[in-house]
Amino acid sequence: MDSNVYLLPYAGVAGLFVAWHVLRRHRRHRSEVAQLQEAEKAGLNEPPSLHPVVDPNRCLGSGACAKACPEEALGVVGGKAVLINAAACIGHGACFHACPVQALTLVFGTEKRGMDIPHISADFETNVPGVFIAGELGGMGLIRKTAEQGRQAMAAIRKRSGKHAAALDVVIVGAGPAGISAGLSAIHHGLRYRIIEQEDSLGGSVYHYPRNKLAMTAPVKLDLIGTVRLGAEVQKERLLEFWNEIVGKTKLTMNFNERFEGLETHADGTYQVRTSRGSYHTNSVLLALGRRGTPRKLGVPGEELPKVVYRLVDAEQYVGRAVLVVGGGDSALEAALAIAAQPGTDVALSYRGEAFGRVKEKNRLALDEQVRTGRVRKLLKSRVLRIDAEQVVLELDGGVSEALKNDQVVVCAGGELPTPLLRSIGIRFETKFGKA
Secondary structure (H helix, E strand, O other): OHHHHHHHHHHHHHHHHHHHHHHHHHHHHHHHHHHHHHHHHHOOOOOOOOEEEEOOOOOOOOOHHHHHOOOOOEEEEOOEEEEOOHHHOOOOOHHHHHOOOOOEEEEEOOOOOOEEEEOEOOOOEEOOOOEEEOOHHHOOOOHHHHHHHHHHHHHHHHHOOOOOOOOEEEEEEOOOHHHHHHHHHHHHOOOOEEEEEOOOOOOHHHHHOOOOOEOOOOOEEEOOOEEEOOOOOOEHHHHHHHHHHHHHHHOOOOEEOOOEEEEEEOOOOOEEEEEOOOEEEEEEEEEOOOOOOEEOOOOOOOOOOOOEEOOOOOHHHHOOOEEEEEOOOHHHHHHHHHHHOOOOOEEEEEEOOOOOOOOOHHHHHHHHHHHHOOOEEEEEOOEEEEEOOOEEEEEOOOOOEEEEEOOEEEEOOOEEOOHHHHHHHOOOEEEEOOEO
């Protein structure tokens, strides 16, 4: 009897701990249910690329996958793992590896929205002989695997390099992980190569991740370098620093701000690659393109001015400046909010629609608060007519035009996928609906 009395304090502590754990789990469950409902309401419950599908019969609801997801795209609802913020999923597969019972499968597309995936062989060659695809365009979002695809594709390209007489053995389109890896392999195999990249920096999709975002990578095997281990969790900045170090060390050359525009076949089986700067005669082509596509432009006079950009890299560069953000999605709202948080900025947000439809509720509420305090001017049912050096002319609701004092324009109007261009080359695609 006396011994039981001594145990009472320990039992009380244990009871408090259990109660705290149950309450914490209940609160987290309510939060994740709310996130799922918010995503469904905003139309953001369709994943953009490779993503996990949960087998409810195997899932134990441990939450290991949710903890491993840096985008917080997964949660536990009703005792099972669920994509609660599908639009945030970038397909790196950290959740797949974290699941203790293999209840997740990584797939392309969903039951409602298919994803166009090109037909490629085991060597990553398309149905068009001599045209290869590696990386995100082929549906692969995992950084380690995109780099490996670039390496293997180049090994196959090496075998056909002597079959034809052209100025180059290969033109590599894209400077993301797959393109960089392929370029290193080209040097390793002694191939004559050219890398073109439509943007002004390397890194591909990783470059567009938010600051300090976990890129999540595993050991990467690269020709000339060997196997590189950066750790299980690598932030965007460290990964980009790593790629830049590799480029500097190996003297890998790239042509930035050069866009791929088409391909013509010669009678001898070689190709003429057309770009925004000219053309290249080559034996083979490796398309290491991302799925973000080419930034969608406004098509208005003055858009070619250097003050116009198509992504927000660092909001701090706009301190004290008058900025117009164009777009109606989360990226536009987040850009406007980030710039408005900088001292001395004058921010206007222009969108052609009547309301911001497919955006996160927290972004909508944050924007409303900034509009209320005068930090952001919201211009719905408006469109840009002309961009000048010191102003932007817009057409507002009712056909009235207005000139805004302006130092910078940030266009967040989405991208144009390269699928139509590749179809015109003759590359065949298969539309996958929720398939691995």
